[in-house]
């Protein structure tokens with residue numbers, strides 16, 4: 001079990017401790033060709049923290065932080081947390097209507113925003129009730145009549161004592177992507193933020209201050225916040241930020257910043273493999289010691305291809321915005337079985353239950369995953385959602401898993417992604433993983449389509465890899481590949497070739513949109 005003192009402020013632990021213990025010259029952030037040491041990060045956090053206090057921001061206030069993956073995003077979150085406020089990073093693609101919902105639901109008092117993302121805030125503001133301060137980081141000459149970040153911080157002190165937050169005060173709020181209804185605010189306390197590094201990172205990644213974490217998950221995505229803020233800073237390591245990273249940008253950052261732990265999602269790993277199949281020949285990726293993946297299940301074929309081309313293993317993990325980070329994964333040094341997500345992360349317990357009775361199922365049977373540990377589901381002001389999401393202290397993330405005899409947890413599907421066809425339960429992602437093995441397939445999503453005879457049939461939406469064209473013969477060979485690999489009733493009776501798949505900003509396939517399309 002993880003223990004924290006009654007009073008703890010996450011910023012003291014992530015930044016100040018390194019400076020006071022002699023690691024102030026370690027590089028905390030690398031961005032383009034700039035480096036920011038821990039001492040400089042502390043100074044910038046303190047100056048903005050003082051600026052926010054001068055504006056009247058109080059402990060407990062919610063501060064919306066809206067940026068691309070840039071250093072000011074990290075400084076702004078940490079400055080808010082250091083003065084006892086709650087950082088609320090917002091995804092950059094959110095439109096005004098979504099921002100209105102979030103700002104009003106969170107009753108945010110303050111917004112710190114990158115000027116390139118100001119327009120949606122300006123459109124949202126007249127429909128919000130609580131915002132008193134808007135601080136703009138002007139880097140692109142966007143005109144505005146709000147508080148200027150550089151002016152606000154220019155006149156403030158370099159020193160700031162962290163607010164005496166308790167370990168159970170809120171530090172961070174992240175809104176779910178809202179694929180199943182209105183976005184919900186998932187709240188996280190100072191100790192829970194630290195716990196993600198002290199459980200998952202410490203045991204599964206084994207980081208040291210020489211590590212460089214880098215990748216392209218957006219910082220407001222819990223996965224990105226953990227990998228690119230909490231985890232590197234907890235260990236005095238470096239975070240490498242890349243704005244709007246394409247596969248090439250990501251590999252360039254590996255080469256330029258010496259990334260040792262690359263963090264991304266399966267789609268991006270597949271894109272890298274498609275575009276740069278002989279990676280190390282085009283970019284120097286020799287600094288990499290491991291790769292991590294989350295957001296969507298990683299298929300064994302992606303794991304194997306990446307290992308063959310780039311010489312490192314991808315550690316898959318499952319987490320949720322509500323749990324803040326990964327709670328099932330393999331650990332560094334363990335024998336990875338790419339057919340399973342891994343074991344419960346030390347500190348977490350997992351069980352697979354019957355969704356109807358709540359009883360734990362025998363090993364080997366598929367059911368609903370339940371998890372408990374140092375983080376857990378706690379929604380801001382949504383009692384009706386809270387009630388069903390947390391049962392007797394167990395969080396129910398909504399995934400179907402098998403708890404195997406060997407102790408590993410094997411992903412089957414999201415609860416909603418189980419296709420029931422002629423009475424058979426068919427996990428869509430299992431069929432996706434098999435189709436993904438084929439060179440012809442670049443990306444694929446499998447959902448249930450309504451069918452008079454079978455209730456539902458398996459339907460695959462396929463993006464073809466470069467150089468392949470759709471044809472009846474190709475469809476037949478995709479179908480045969482599934483029939484020859486899985487129980488034949490799982491093969492996709494319908495295949496549609498598409499140019500793109502609907503995805504959330506965090507890269508998750510929106511199968512719900514595909515299902516809706518099929519129902520029309």
Ligand code: 3SK
Nearest residue numbers: 222223294295319320321
């Ligand atoms: O999607 C995931 O698997 C995930 C992992 C870590 C943190 C947050 C999320 C949603």
